[in-house]
Amino acid sequence: MKVGVLGTGSVGKTIGTKLVELGHEVTMGSRSATNEQAAEWAASAGAGAGHGTFAGAAASGELVFNCTSGMVSLEALGAAGEENVSGKVLVDVSNPLDFSKGRPPTLSVCNDDSVGEQIQRAFPEAKVVKALNTMNAAIMVDPASVPGEHDVFVSGNDDGAKAQVSELLQSFGWPAERIIDLGDITAARGTEMYLPLWLRLMGTVGPAFNIHVAS
């Protein structure tokens, strides 16, 4: 599959590398076609890795990952272009962490809205699936690195899109029964608002953790 990965941070690189390892063709997108981080990643990640602008990456992908910071995701997707995400599954991994007032960060949107919902409203023809935003990047693509059972959440308005993302997550190593469908995209409020607890837990146990829903 051809996948566009928007964002050159650790999340974009980690997911991009995993997708290349799984045999997908990945184009990492950024603001500029000559972004150094993206070029270095593409040079090192293997034969299936390329890079380009947000628009180029989105246009090339049958499926698109939004791995930009939630504070700038709408802008990045605007640069990617509505025509390049319409009709496609758009996996939103972002969190609206706002460090502008210092630490701990606040959320730039929360409570009655979320980045996931903002993206779905701005790009109504995209099939937005919120996923993977509740854990460290390394765990997203290597769930077995955390011992025991732990879970990944998906939410979105399109059941077919969620099923496709669920398959992709299983190819990342997630057992099907540990993929929890929270319902429509408004559930993104829940997973994004979990971030302040995630940050406190990271301070207590370090980044290599994830939560499990025991029931």
Next chain:
Amino acid sequence: MKVGVLGTGSVGKTIGTKLVELGHEVTMGSRSATNEQAAEWAASAGAGAGHGTFAGAAASGELVFNCTSGMVSLEALGAAGEENVSGKVLVDVSNPLDFSKGRPPTLSVCNDDSVGEQIQRAFPEAKVVKALNTMNAAIMVDPASVPGEHDVFVSGNDDGAKAQVSELLQSFGWPAERIIDLGDITAARGTEMYLPLWLRLMGTVGPAFNIHVAS
């Protein structure tokens, strides 16, 4: 121990009943000394159970539980009286769920503040410990009702107060290693902002669940 339990909802009743079963003397407090819910609870919960006003309950307790709704906790504690909580451990179990705009509820305070912090600021001589607000009432006092490992969070500025609450939680059935200290009272933002995810999970798996931090 003498314990004041503020609030006559399911959380107050459940915690009050458990405390009575453990041999503590519990006074359930409410707005009015003749509250029917409190009177019925006191009549049915056993020899150690009484009821009274918020002020009467707080005054009688060596330790005080705030089990009122987070939307009215400051008001309830104001009625309880600063002199009746000063110097005492004040366990805050509340969540600021605001149903005034319909469902799902929003949080009446979040992001850069929390009920736990509001209470600590308003009653600086109380030793506020946020705890137990991340699960259904039945699980708070019967953790073994959920299979497998799962966790309870405590936060607060006073280590001695957190140690005392930890002992009480162990008497409720929580293993010491499943009580996670998140640090100072600002961590209450994290546990209160987890509520939207908790509500979505409740819709998916029902109320009999709790989360475990796998690491």
